[in-house]
Amino acid sequence: FALANLYSLTSIAYPAISCGANHFPPQEAAQVAIESVRQYSCNVKDVRFVLFERPIYDVFVKEWTNYSQKINQAANTTTTTTGERDRFRIASQSSLVSIRNCILCDEQQLPANREHLCTKCSESTRSMIFDKFLQRLCIAAEISFHELEKACKLLKPILNYYPLLYTPIQKFDQSIHPRDSAAEYYVQNQCNKEFRNTMPVAIVGDGNCFYNTFLKLAGAGTTTEASAVTSIELRARNIVELVLRINEYKTKYEPLETILDKFEDYVRKEMVHDTHFAAIWDLLSIPTVLNIDVISVYPKVNGDSDLHYQMLNVKRFSPLTSNETINDKQSKVDAPKTVRDVKLLFSHCNKPLKLGTVIQNWMPNHFVPLLNL
Ligand SMILES: [Zn+2]
Incomplete structure (x- = not known):
């Protein structure tokens, strides 16, 4: 001035x-x-x-x-x-x-x-x-x-403006799906028997493995522009879903509080950044974003006392229902029933060391999907 x-x-x-x-x-x-x-x-x-x-x-x-x-x-x-x-x-x-x-x-x-x-x-x-x-x-x-x-x-x-219709494929096809041998080790040795008949699909470990897992399973009938959906889009949708309905999520998943990061910090410092690793929060909202059920599979590496194992092994995460959708239930009964499950394995890029060494505090660092054989 x-x-x-x-x-x-x-x-x-x-x-x-x-x-x-x-x-x-x-x-x-x-x-x-x-x-x-x-x-x-x-x-x-x-x-x-x-x-x-x-x-x-x-x-x-x-x-x-x-x-x-x-x-x-x-x-x-x-x-x-x-x-x-x-x-x-x-x-x-x-x-x-x-x-x-x-x-x-x-x-x-x-x-x-x-x-x-x-x-x-x-x-x-x-x-x-x-x-x-x-x-x-x-x-x-x-x-x-x-x-x-x-x-x-x-x-x-x-x-x-960009509708997302998602139909996850269910069956492993060896002609197109590379297998993940480290994850296979966990499935065969440290997961419940019911998953022995599934195959983990190899997913790029670029920090977006969680979102890449869902993209990898995007089958025919997924939105017309299936190829154009990116991990960034899924991340952005997941953030909007969580941020705008955070109180509903906090109420529904109160029992998981001990294994959840403080949401406000996590979303601001990690989740908004492309290629930053996903946390449990991402898992809570993705079923709503994609209108699927996610069954999480957590290997029992640390034994029975592992809180993550207790809370995340063979747990079904479903879309969050609002009052509106509950009232809609009646009309949905006749809809054709398709399997809309994604089996998600908490995995690690490396196999655990053998020779019976006790692994202290094994932490997953990779997500992969499990497909039926
Ligand atoms: Zn503009």
């Missing part, structure tokens, strides 16, 4: 200073910015806040709204001068957000006939859409859980 006044400028653009790489808190930045406009703007008639990221934009809108309410209140109690009131033509929140931007890129304005996605975004590929989607969740998660929640709500309508 000192320079603007020196050069008699009448308009300036104002970014969220230091909120990017320097991680200055956006709320404080907004307060400083608004206060400096109030105190130092002098001849500047037009100040535009140029805010690149949606969460930061939202913080500025909130602070500006708070500030405008304060000023308007003060104006009503006649403590401010007419001059000050005229100089601060306060925009109400509704006029600020009436510029409708694409909810995904937040860059392009929406054409009048579109509700969520700009022309440019709706023309990009499914996988590009979800790359951007997860990126947005990631940025929001950096700020706070509340911001992540808002981002999930905002972006959720996009999921409806």
Whole structure:
């Protein structure tokens, strides 16, 4: 503003200073910015806040709204001068957000006939859409859980544009399925007998093995664009599902509390990042996302006292039902019955060392699906 006044400028653009790489808190930045406009703007008639990221934009809108309410209140109690009131033509929140931007890129304005996605975004590929989607969740998660929640709500309508119909294959086919010999060892030696007749399928261990497991089983009849569904999409869908219904999940899975990470930390620090390992949380919501049952199989390597073994071996995880779907049950009775189970093995990339050594605290680091032979 000192320079603007020196050069008699009448308009300036104002970014969220230091909120990017320097991680200055956006709320404080907004307060400083608004206060400096109030105190130092002098001849500047037009100040535009140029805010690149949606969460930061939202913080500025909130602070500006708070500030405008304060000023308007003060104006009503006649403590401010007419001059000050005229100089601060306060925009109400509704006029600020009436510029409708694409909810995904937040860059392009929406054409009048579109509700969520700009022309440019709706023309990009499914996988590009979800790359951007997860990126947005990631940025929001950096700020706070509340911001992540808002981002999930905002972006959720996009999921409806890309229906996901998933039919998991059940049978092992040696001509197309590579087997996982380490996992085979666990199935044959440390899992319940009922699984001896199944074969673990090799899955790439790139940090996305949990999501890759479900992609690997995407059979014919899965959504028309089956090949375009990525692990990033499944991760993004799973995050939205968990974040927006977290209280329902916490209630339903209260007995698992001892083996669950604190959700708010886990989702912000791990789950929103592509290729970060999945945790038990991911397993709780994927049945709802894919409308399947997941039967988890946990090898008894650590013996009977292992809590994970007790809670995760031969457990069926089903979609979360809401009141709505319970009422729908009657009409679903006649639907053709297809097996919609996925058997998921908690495995390890390596076989345990032999020679009868007692393995202390064996921890799985890999997921693979089991298919019927
Ligand atoms: Zn867009």
